[in-house]
Amino acid sequence: MAYFSGLTDALRITFVQMMLVSFIAMVIFAYGMIINFQKWGAGVTGYALEPEAGSKGSAIRFLKTWWNQVVEESHHGHGKPILEVLVLDIVLQRRILKRSPFRWFMHFTLVAGWMSLFALSGMMFTVEMAERVVELPFTAAQFREFLQVPNDIFGYLLLIGVTIALVRRLFVKDVREASIMYDWVLLGTVFIVTITGFLSDGIRTGDIGWSLGLDPSIAPPAALFHSVISLLFCIAFIPYSKYIHVIATPLAILANKGGE
């Protein structure tokens, strides 16, 4: 596919090679998640217990322990219904809103933008794949145009969120002093992915603001760069970095029935 044409003829990346990069990203992600599940599964299955002698960390043990905690009754009396927890505490992030409406706005725009763009990219990918095997009532190019508006909306949401987060971490003294590399890497990579997304789209469409006057002929390598780092940072890197909280935090909130 021409879209993934690479930097030069000599450095051409084909569709197949792009699929290979995606596959590698998925494998790195899956391996990392297994390592994490095994690490978590090295824990015991209930209160005040010890690990079974000689047993290693097990992903299955983790999943079973987590599920048992989700469904067991809380003696503390703090438990909330699972649907309420899913909608209010996980999707709408009520716990952050309670603490700071400003930080909630920052995090919610960031997450809503990130997740929605992830889903829209997945839809675009599905159409591109489907087009190769079945006849669709529209072309992939038409579908890309159709997604332009939602991509813009959620892209700007993400940009607002990540910019606030970055500015806050850079210029609010307490936050800056408490930040460690673990925090910076997450924020930095999200920022790079976001900016390269806008740039590659701007170059492709000739958008005055985002193309930076660059020649549209470099749109394919720009899009390629954005796609590769998105795959690496937003999928492959999740289990090995602070990105893991996008999986662990909802699971913790569910296990603790919304928390205290």
Place this chain on the structure above:
Amino acid sequence: MAKRQPSIDTKNLTAVQLMELDSCTRCGECVNWCPTYAASGQKPGLAPRDKILRWRQFMNKSYGLKAKLFGPTEIPSSELDEFKDDVHGCTTCGICATVCESGINTVELWESMRTNLVKKGIGPFGKQGMFPKLIGQYHNPYLLDQKARLDWVPEDVTIADKANIVYFTGCTAGYKQLALAFATSRVLNKLGIEFTMLGEEEWCCGSALIRTGQVHVDDVARGVAKHNVEAIKAKGATKVLYACAGCFRASKVDWPRLIGEELPFEVIHITEFLADLIKKDKIKWETSIDKTVTYHDPCHLGRHVGVFDAPRYVLEHIPGVKFVEMDRIKEFQRCCGAGGGVKAGIPDLALGVAESRVKDALETNADILSSACPFCKRNLSDGRDSLKADLEVEDVIVLVAQALGLSVEEPKSE
């Protein structure tokens, strides 16, 4: 060559708790609210966020990707020792759990870490190490004779041999803060509530062991929980009343876990019991307490199990009481500083936290700082004395007794 072993293990830490370490987003809310971090002059190691970070690093060094590929990285024992000191510098008040944006059950995480380290021979902290021996041998932490459990009972108090209601006194009220025991028993008598007591069959509730990471030592905690449950069953009671928040929490949350089954009786705090009687108009007050009263929520009664309203309801119905609230109340209350073994292990830190709470009360211009827990009363009184503040510190049940015209003093011998 033998394979290098991880420096830490996962004893007592559940799979979910290990996941919680990775769910922390380091938002810093816990740091903003932690009472011991504040009272210590913001010692970085006491910040809950920092403890989670360090244990996550310990876990990654021992069980993470690098450990899996190249073997575990050794954690110096000095680091583990320092961590032990920091994890014991926590009153287990639970404010970090309340404000945690990731919903982490931090109190149980700290307790599990403590137990994990104690099992490795690291900790507990200072005098806390005496608890298992004292409670195992004497069945109370004060080294006092079990036979003297009911020595405080004055002649004017009637205790049934068997009754539907048991008053579980607790070691502190039964041996040290007798006014609490006088008040509770006389109030129940005055209201015509028939109750019984366990006497020398009442053993320590085990709270001190559980909170300080010694739940496993010689299985004393499980032993006392089983014994108390059996003793209560033998009395034929269906309701057990507590005026001690620590015993109440241990009975309600910890005993069922320790014995592995639900309790065959209802666990009720005395303020809940009294609030119910007031609602049924069964209390006839006799004296007016014309003072301004504020209320400090004990962590074990409030945040840990959610009893916030009953004590306030009782106080608001005492004639003459002008009830005022402090800034930080209910689930956002500031701890008194006594819990989690801090009073026994790090008294200076406990005092610092207490002083902060007393200052909260002084801002309300209250005459009385009330609470519903003997440990809170003790530590808040110490904080008050340290600040030389003009403030009475008193338990809710004592104020109720006074409003019913009852003495909370020991009868004078003739």
